[in-house]
Amino acid sequence: MVPPAPPASVRLVIFAGDHGVAGHGVSAFPPDITGAMVRTFLTGRAGVNALARAHGVHVRVLDLGCTDEFADLPDDLRSEVQRHKVHRGSAPIHKADALTEREYAEAWAAGEAAAREELAAGGDLLVTGDMGIGNTTPAAALVAAALGLSAAQVTGRGTGVDDPGLARKTAVVERALTRLGPRAADPAEALRGLGSADLVAATSFLVTAAGAGTPALLDGLLGVTCGLYAERLAPGTAAWFAAGHRSPEPGQALALEALGLSPLLDLGMRLGEGSGAVAAVPLLRGAAALLRDVALLEELG
Secondary structure (H helix, E strand, O other): OOOOOOOOOEEEEEEEEOEHHHHHOOOOOOOOHHHHHHHHHHHOOOHHHHHHHHHOEEEEEEEEEOOOOOOOOOHHHHHHHOOOOOOOOEOOOOOOOOOOHHHHHHHHHHHHHHHHHHHHOOOOEEEEEEEOOOOHHHHHHHHHHHHOOOHHHHOOOOOOOOHHHHHHHHHHHHHHHHHHHHHHHOHHHHHHHHOOHHHHHHHHHHHHHHHOOOOEEEOOHHHHHHHHHHHHHOOOHHHHEEEOEOOOOHHHHHHHHHHOOOOOEOOOOOOOOOHHHHHOHHHHHHHHHHHHHOOOHHHOO
């Protein structure tokens, strides 16, 4: 619609999952932080929750592949969080494919279903968020596979690993790319081999939103990586994407360039969760208001 209406119902879905590489020294934090952060989202105490309240964004978290079963949660809440769960953690990508073919299909269907649920709830701008310790490692590998780059070109510090940690992480990405080999040319095989249930679901979520003619706002490395694979799997979907912010991760900058997207914010944020995209929502609303409400030159006088 021209001019566009400012987005009234912005809906963020945080796709959570654990990654086998997290046990191989690629992250500054232990794997059990994933489950702890899912609980923090549910209580509304995470960084993205604070930003979402400030900007009128609805937040939902889904467990696609967490090792934590959240047995302490009330049954109804646990059922909602795990309604699209595929499995408990992905395989370490430098040793094996992250997902089986069945798990890949289930994760794709989960992302479609989640997008349809948000659209049915009235969402007119959808946002993906991520939670999973070690998840910048598979994301970096996916960007390298898509763009034909080396591990050194795409691998960053994630949540802040030191130099030895960065070296271990780069080595894991390099081994994963070598293991994948020529399958990198097939985006579905690359996503199955190097991704995870949460990344596959987020990619499917973006493809489904674009197919419905609903724009999506991408967050950091994870969101832009999923956007890159959405475009590879369904060419033309990137026309429905905007980039919320620029992450310090080198892989994100390379994926943004490949998608032809310029981020709205550049604040050095590396929190994840969808926080950078949510922080950019007021800019999108303001831009839509300007297009709708400002008089044209021929209307003056």
